[in-house]
Amino acid sequence: MRVSSLFMPTQREVPADAEIISHQLMLRAGLMRKVASGIYSFLPMGYRAFRKVENIVREEMDRAGAQELIMPAVLPAEVYMASGRWDKFGPEMFRLQDRSGRSFCLGPTHEEPFTEAVRDNVRSYRQLPITLYQIQHKYRDEKRPRFGVMRAREFVMKDAYSFDADEQGLDRSYQAMYEAYCRIFDRCGLDYILVHADSGAMGGSGSQEFMVKSDVGEDAIAYCPVCEYAANEEKAPCPEVAPFDGETEAVEKIHTPNFRTIEELMAFLGLPPTEFAKTLLYDIDGKIVAVMVRGDREVNDVKLKNLFDATEVVLAGPADVERVTGAAVGFAGPVGLAEPIPVIADHEIVAMGNFVVGANETDYHLKNINIGCDFQPTQVADVRSAVEGDPCPSCGKPLAMCRGIEVGHIFKLGTKYSEALGCNYLNSDGEEKPMIMGCYGIGVGRTLAAIIEQHYDKDGIIWPISVAPYQVIIVPTNSTDGMINTMASEIHDRLAKSGVEVLLDDRDERPGVKFKDADLIGIPLRVTVGRKAAEGKVEFKHRIGGEVTELTPDEAIAEVLRMIGR
Numbered sequence: 001m002r003v004s005s006l007f008m009p010t011q012r013e014v015p016a017d018a019e020i021i022s023h024q025l026m027l028r029a030g031l032m033r034k035v036a037s038g039i040y041s042f043l044p045m046g047y048r049a050f051r052k053v054e055n056i057v058r059e060e061m062d063r064a065g066a067q068e069l070i071m072p073a074v075l076p077a078e079v080y081m082a083s084g085r086w087d088k089f090g091p092e093m094f095r096l097q098d099r100s101g102r103s104f105c106l107g108p109t110h111e112e113p114f115t116e117a118v119r120d121n122v123r124s125y126r127q128l129p130i131t132l133y134q135i136q137h138k139y140r141d142e143k144r145p146r147f148g149v150m151r152a153r154e155f156v157m158k159d160a161y162s163f164d165a166d167e168q169g170l171d172r173s174y175q176a177m178y179e180a181y182c183r184i185f186d187r188c189g190l191d192y193i194l195v196h197a198d199s200g201a202m203g204g205s206g207s208q209e210f211m212v213k214s215d216v217g218e219d220a221i222a223y224c225p226v227c228e229y230a231a232n233e234e235k236a237p238c239p240e241v242a243p244f245d246g247e248t249e250a251v252e253k254i255h256t257p258n259f260r261t262i263e264e265l266m267a268f269l270g271l272p273p274t275e276f277a278k279t280l281l282y283d284i285d286g287k288i289v290a291v292m293v294r295g296d297r298e299v300n301d302v303k304l305k306n307l308f309d310a311t312e313v314v315l316a317g318p319a320d321v322e323r324v325t326g327a328a329v330g331f332a333g334p335v336g337l338a339e340p341i342p343v344i345a346d347h348e349i350v351a352m353g354n355f356v357v358g359a360n361e362t363d364y365h366l367k368n369i370n371i372g373c374d375f376q377p378t379q380v381a382d383v384r385s386a387v388e389g390d391p392c393p394s395c396g397k398p399l400a401m402c403r404g405i406e407v408g409h410i411f412k413l414g415t416k417y418s419e420a421l422g423c424n425y426l427n428s429d430g431e432e433k434p435m436i437m438g439c440y441g442i443g444v445g446r447t448l449a450a451i452i453e454q455h456y457d458k459d460g461i462i463w464p465i466s467v468a469p470y471q472v473i474i475v476p477t478n479s480t481d482g483m484i485n486t487m488a489s490e491i492h493d494r495l496a497k498s499g500v501e502v503l504l505d506d507r508d509e510r511p512g513v514k515f516k517d518a519d520l521i522g523i524p525l526r527v528t529v530g531r532k533a534a535e536g537k538v539e540f541k542h543r544i545g546g547e548v549t550e551l552t553p554d555e556a557i558a559e560v561l562r563m564i565g566r
């Protein structure tokens with residue numbers, strides 16, 4: 001392919017609304033184009049890379065025994081009403097009506113239509129197991145579409161659904177998908193970790209997320225560098241600790257005006273922040289609750305939500321805080337609250353003695369507070385976020401923290417949808433039983449963006465060969481030199497004939513411009529035909545690592561073929 005005829009609108013400038021590297025580079029390298037918020041077109045270069053990822057996914061799904069089909073994106077409301085998700089999806093679901101007023105949605109995920117398709121066509125245990133999948137557009141009206149195709153409103157997902165006769169069957173289907181996912185993300189050149197998305201306990205997990213390690217990931221992950229344990233920050237349990245058993249001292253009330261942070265306050269008192277117990281007031285489904293964590297810890301909203309089995313957890317507004325504490329915001333504490341509200345203390349508070357709290361009086365704090373003597377929490381519970389160094393719940397070694405991009409999710413559904421939609425089979429005794437299901441998703445566009453997040457440098461993308469839109473680019477340095485051009489074209493043609501995806505930068509541009517573009521679009525291998533063409537030499541270079549080797553055209557061709565495994 002000749003670069004002069006390529007539809008590849010590269011940009012020099014970093015687009016203003018692109019916050020993360022992959023989004024910036026995908027726009028700058030002309031891989032895609034924004035059409036509306038969270039809605040993108042893939043341009044030829046981007047679509048080639050996208051199809052590479054899609055094909056890796058397809059090959060591994062097929063290898064695992066899953067069968068591909070395609071469902072419509074426009075789906076009748078009834079399908080989702082039967083499962084209760086027509087209401088549950090809320091504003092995230094794109095809804096529409098046809099000319100006669102019948103309701104439809106644009107499919108956000110397809111458990112229901114797959115379950116119906118199997119329900120209507122599979123009757124006997126002899127026809128099970130079955131795993132079906134599709135690679136198709138999904139529609140979710142995300143609250144905050146951002147980061148380009150990473151969190152889009154229209155995006156391509158590979159979604160697979162397994163149907164089994166019993167739990168052991170589900171375990172096998174799940175395992176096959178698990179292995180396929182590992183191969184997919186390995187082939188994409190991704191460094192990922194597997195996170196237990198439910199209890200975080202090791203083994204027997206019913207839901208795992210494949211997380212690509214990245215600072216721009218939206219999920220905080222606690223993982224153990226020693227054993228395989230990894231969990232979302234809010235799922236990683238923090239241990240109970242031994243209670244304080246030292247001498248208690250007399251309570252002191254201290255005038256503490258004008259301190260903006262815990263650190264400032266504690267510096268004034270000559271104490272570390274670990275001697276302070278923060279009291280935060282939360283509005284949990286309309287009820288105000290005080291939550292205490294050590295001064296250097298953060299309350300975890302998800303843990304709090306689970307503790308109360310609540311639907312909404314938000315920090316209480318200033319009016320509520322002032323009413324409940326009888327003081328300005330910033331002086332809440334467990335002792336002398338103006339209104340009797342539940343006080344939840346994190347496990348670590350129990351280990352603290354003679355600590356500092358807000359006095360529920362503007363500009364005052366209390367020193368030497370102790371549980372039992374000065375107040376009694378309503379409940380002691382795990383409500384803080386795990387931090388680096390906390391003991392691994394599985395092996396006890398210190399946990400590390402990282403951020404991750406969720407690229408895939410595998411989930412044991414059980415009979416949730418089969419029972420709701422009547423997807424039954426007859427077992428060998430002729431009894432009717434609900435099928436046992438699993439569902440398995442991969443965001444194709446998000447995976448592509450995640451690959452870029454892990455493979456770039458200051459000059460642009462560095463595609464792994466497995467997903468590169470083109471594997472090699474031939475750069476003649478002087479387009480007016482007949483000999484150079486002939487040699488470059490010959491190398492291009494010979495590689496193309498061998499089935500290599502090859503670009504020839506035949507543009508009338510300075511070599512610097514061509515090199516810059518080749519680096520930006522991230523082509524893994526480059527063959528430069530320049531001054532030494534007369535001596536029968538070209539320059540061979542990998543996109544990553546700057547080393548240039550002089551080779552004959554034959555050697556360069558052999559090296560390209562070797563690199564792409566032909």
Ligand code: ATP
Binds near residue numbers: 140442
């Ligand atoms: P998230 O927590 O990021 O919203 P999710 O839990 O809603 O993800 P699933 O419903 O499990 O995601 O979807 C399966 C896969 O589809 C995800 O692992 C992700 O790769 C991809 N995906 C989900 N939402 C989006 C989106 N808005 N844009 C791009 N890809 C997405």
Ligand code: MG
């Ligand atoms: Mg989501």
